[in-house]
Amino acid sequence: MNNNINHSPYALALPLVILVFLCFVQCLGHTQNDTRALTHFRLQADSHGYLSPNWTGADACAAFWRGxxxxxxxxxxxxxxxSLNLRGPLDSLSPLSYLRFLDLHDNRLNGSVAPLSNCTSLELLYLSGNDLSGEIPPEVASLTRLLRLDLSDNNIRGPIPSELSKLTGLLTLRLQNNELSGQIPDLSVSLENLKELNMTNNEFRGGLPDAMLKKFGDVSFSGNEGLCGSTPLPVCTSPENPDPSSSSSPASVPTVPSNPNSLPQTSTITPPKSQSRKGLTPGAIVAIVVGNCVVLLVITSFVVAHCCARGGRSSNSMVGSEIGKRKSGSSYGSEKKVYANGGGDSDGTSGTERSKLVFFDRRSQFELEDLLRASAEMLGKGSLGxxxxxxLDDGCTVAVKRLKDANPCARKEFEQYMDVIGKLKHPNIVRLRAYYYAREEKLLVFDYLPNGSLHSLLHGNRGPGRIPLDWTTRISLVLGAARGVARIHAEYSAAKIPHGNIKSSNVVLDKNGVACISDFGLSLLLNPAHAIARLGGYRAPEQEEMKRLSQEADVYSFGVLLLEVLTGKTPSPPNPNPNPARLVEEEEARMDLPKWVRSVVKEEWTAEVFDQELLRYKNIEEELVSMLHVGLSCVVTEPHNRPTMAEVVKMIEDIRVEQSPLGEDYDESRNSLSPSLPTTEDGLA
Known part of the structure; x- marks a missing residue:
């Protein structure tokens, strides 16, 4: 049979065209699925609309969506x-099977991380600083390509799953500041590529494997009081022998149980009959009388001491500390009524309620009595306290601010303001841990940051022997402060809540030298006119007439701060009580830093602007001039012409990216730069 087969080129190409078309249709379908997943995520998480202007169109990749x-x-x-204040779960991201890099740190995302187990291509996962909860799911083992995992500063609880050991390519594992519990497994063998590990400030218990301690050091596991193991950790005690020192005792010494009903019977220690028939000798009687007197004297001493101690605690706040000192005639003369457990108050609050600190974090809580007993030293006096x-007795160190001008504030209003301050969480903002309210006493408890302020680093000891503040450190601190202020503005963009008191003394450094902005929200406790007059921040020109705080004024204040860092000169705030007879001299003596910088730049003496300590560094001229332009853009006279703080952060970051080398977390094999967050407190732990 003769079959005529058509071998024309068109007939051969047709199946290939169909195959390509089917592949195109399939890829288009997957692309639409990715876009649909991102759109769903935006609708769930972006309540403030930061993504709405850009995340439009049918194809996320064709439209170049933000981020x-x-x-x-x-x-x-x-x-x-x-840092976009995104809120909601991560479920909508689970269909992104090609996702390799996910960075959502410092938002307010919640729910579990389990949905991301479907994103099996993930290599870099950064979710620190959110409100994630639940446990680390065993399905994490499906992320076999994962290189860096950062779940720090969340509310994740439960044990570390054994499946985590299957992530053999892991280089970084950050789990600090969560509520993880149980024993820490030995990951040193299975995760032999692991270079960075941080499990601090959790609730781990039990023995820490020696190999883990040797490889990563005890600093990676601090803040877990239940851990034991090799030095410097406490020695582990086995259940069979909880205290080796008490494993044996002399047979002649009877063991007395703690239960009074099971004391040894007197028949076991009956004296010889010959002694029992005899009466007591005069010497024995004297000895008994003297012994009874001594015992009675000791008991009386203890009772007196106990009563004195209770009386001291009732009548003093923070016994033995500077906080407990009271001046006669001051408004704190009735502290016994304030701190008493009984009685009422005009604000309608019972004594029991007043005696409690209100915490914003479930971890590291303590009682008001612990705070009152704490030893203390005064760090400084500000405009509000x-x-x-x-x-504290357990060694925990906190900063306590006693407010002196918020007493008229009603309880409900005060609690609303504290809720605004306390729920804001960001690595570059000093965290409010707790507060205490009573009609005549208000305390704010913050994390204690031990390395002073930007003001002291810039202006302290400007004489011989001073260690200059180098350029890299200055710009790192400025960038950290800018990120903190930008987060405040973003978090409260709808209500337009400002910081209201930006100055170099309110930029403080944590244990790792990271800049954090302090005193946020305290301006809310004063009416706007009083806030402008009392607070010492760098004042914008429009505030002289408008008498109100604003986010635009914050930008101006930050610009003055940036000029202060560049010039090394101290801006002088206006004198709230000027002397009319010396008004001209005071005005001439006051340093209007923006005005002075503009005059110098106008005369084309730009080099004269910069701090002499900075001129010793080579190859930073372009950075200095670029940063000067950022500062001047912030201090323009018209508020609407100033950039937003988010734009200021971007300008500073662009300067540093262009002029600075890549960070140590650059993964050359994957061409990815890890946001190792040098601005987080635990980033160097």
Missing amino acids: VQCSPIGRVVGIELP TVYKAV
């Missing part, structure tokens, strides 16, 4: 959306 990276075939491979360093 979204795509592959050449149109699949979403990266999402970078840090005095700040003390308080060391």
Whole structure:
């Protein structure tokens, strides 16, 4: 049979065209699925609308959505959306099977991390500083390509799953500041590539494997009081022998149980009959009388001491500390009524309620009585109160601010303001841990940051022997402060709540030298006119007439701060009580830093602007001039012409990216830069 087969080129090409078309349709379907997943995520998480202006269109990759990276075939491979106040679960991201890089740190995302187990291509996962909860799911083992995992500063609880050991390529594991519990497994063998590990400030218990302690050091596990093991950790005691020193005792010494009903019977220690028939000798009687007197004297002493101690605690706040000192005639003369457990108050609060600290974090809580007993030293006096360093009995150190001008504030209003301040969480903002309210006493408890302020580093000891503040450190501190203020503005963009008191003394450094902005929200406790007059921040020109705080004025204040860092000169705030007879001299003596910088730049003496300590560094001239332009853009006279703080952060970051080398977390094999967050307190732990 003769079959005529058509071998024309068109007939051969037709199946290939169909195959390509089917592949295109399939890829288009996957692309639409990725776009649909991102749209769902935006609708769930972006309540403030930060993504809405840009996240439009049918194809996320074709429209270049903000923070979204795509592959050449149109699949979403990266999402970078840090510090945008995003809220909601992560479920909608689970269909992104090609996702390799996810950075959502410092948002307010909640729920579990389990949905991300479906994103099996993930290599870099940064979720620190959110409100994630639940446990680390065993399905984490499906993320076999994972290189860096950061779940720090969340509310994740439960044990570390054994499946985590299957992530053999892991280089970084950060789990600090959570509520993880149970024993820490030995990951030193299975995760032999692991270079950085941080499990501090959790609730781990039991023995720490020696190999883990040797490889990563005890600093990676601090803040877990239940851990034991090799030095310097406490020695582990086995259940069979909880105290080796008490494993044996002399047979002649009877053991007395703690139960009074099971004391040894007197028949076991009956004296000889010959002695029992005899009466007591005069010497024995004298000895008994003297012994009874001594015992009675000791008991009386203890009772007196106990009563004195109770009386002291009732009549003094923070016994033995500077916080407990009272001046006669002061408004704190009735502290016994304030701190008493009984009685009422005009604010309608019972004594029991007044005696409790209100915490914003479930971890590291303590009682008011612990705070009252703490030893303390005064750190300084501000416009709204005095700040003390308080060391509790367990060694925990906090900063306590006693407010002196918020007493008229009603309880409900005060609690609303504290809720605004306390729920804001960011690595560059000093965290409010707790507060205490009573009609005549108000305390704010903050994390204690031990390394002083930017003001002291810039202006302290400007004489011989001073260690200059180098350029890299200055710009790092400025960037950290800018990120903190930008987060405040973003968090409260709708209500337009400002910081209201930006100055170099309110930029403080944590244990790792990271800049944190302090005193946020305290301006809310005063009416606007009083706040402008009392607070010592760098004042914007429009505030002289408008008499109100604003986010635009914050930008101006930050610009003055930036000029202060560049020039090394101290801006002088206006005198709230000027002397009319010396008004001209005071005005001439006052340093209007923006005005002075503009005059110098106008005369083309730009080099004269910068701090002499900075001129010793080579190859930073372009950075100095670029930063000067950022500062001047912030201090323009018209508020609407100033950049937003988010734009200021971007300008500073762009300067540093262009002029500075890549960070140590650069992964050359994957061409990815890890946001190792040098601005987080635990980033160097």
